Amino acid sequence: MTVTLLITDDHPIVRDGLRGIFTGDHGFEVLGEAANGAEAVQLAESLKPDVILMDLRMPGTDGVAAITELARLGNPARVLVLTTYDTDSDVLPAIEAGATGYLLKDAPREELFRAVRAAARGEAVLSPAVASRLMGQMRAPAKEPLSQREIEVLTLVARGSTNKDAAKKLFISEATVKTHLIHAYAKLGVKDRAAAVAVAFERGLLGS
Structure with a gap:
C-alpha cells in the first residue's frame, strides 16, 4: 500500500x-x-x-x-x-x-x-x-493543592501588589509572604511570580 x-x-x-x-x-x-x-x-x-x-x-x-x-x-x-x-x-x-x-x-x-x-x-x-x-x-507525584493563604498571596500578586503590600493587607510579615510564594512556586512547578500567576489562573485558582 x-x-x-x-x-x-x-x-x-x-x-x-x-x-x-x-x-x-x-x-x-x-x-x-x-x-x-x-x-x-x-x-x-x-x-x-x-x-x-x-x-x-x-x-x-x-x-x-x-x-x-x-x-x-x-x-x-x-x-x-x-x-x-x-x-x-x-x-x-x-x-x-x-x-x-x-x-x-x-x-x-x-x-x-x-x-x-x-x-x-x-x-x-x-x-x-x-x-x-x-x-x-x-x-510524577501529583502536585499538592495550594493552601488558602497561598491563594490569597497569589491573588494579591496578580492584582499588582508587591510583597510588602501583600504583607500589610494580610497582616503578616514580608518574610512570610516570600515563604508562601516559594511554596506556591514549588506546588505549581514554576520559578517566578509571573509564571505562578499564569498557572494559577489557568487552573482556576484565582477566579476570573
Whole structure:
C-alpha cells in the first residue's frame, strides 16, 4: 500500500529534504507541501493525504493550531509531528490536540519510514526521548493543592501588589509572604511570580 503524504514545514530546505527522502521510496507518495499550519489545513482538505508531517513552530498558524483545526474539521489524515523540540510545552499540547505521533527531526531514515507507516495505520508513534518524557510526566507525584493563604498571596500578586503590600493587607510579615510564594512556586512547578500567576489562573485558582 502506498502511503500519501503532506509535508508541512516553514523551512524550504527541510521540505526539500523530506520530499527527497520519501520520493526515493516506492512505498510513499508526496502529494504536496505547506509552509505553515493554515496552508496545511487547506491542502489536507483538498489533497486528502494519509499522513501529514507537521512541524510545530511556524509563523502564523503553528502546528498545534493546525492539528486542532484538522480535528475540528474531522479530517481523517493522521498527523505525525516532526520537530526539533521535545520539551513538555511542545509535546503535550500536540498530543492533546490530536497528533498520532511525535518524532524528532534527527530520527534515522528507517525510523521515519516506520513511523509514517505506523501513523497511517492509526498507531501511536513516539520517539524514545519523547516517550520517556511523557512517562516521567505520568509518574510524577501529583502536585499538592495550594493552601488558602497561598491563594490569597497569589491573588494579591496578580492584582499588582508587591510583597510588602501583600504583607500589610494580610497582616503578616514580608518574610512570610516570600515563604508562601516559594511554596506556591514549588506546588505549581514554576520559578517566578509571573509564571505562578499564569498557572494559577489557568487552573482556576484565582477566579476570573
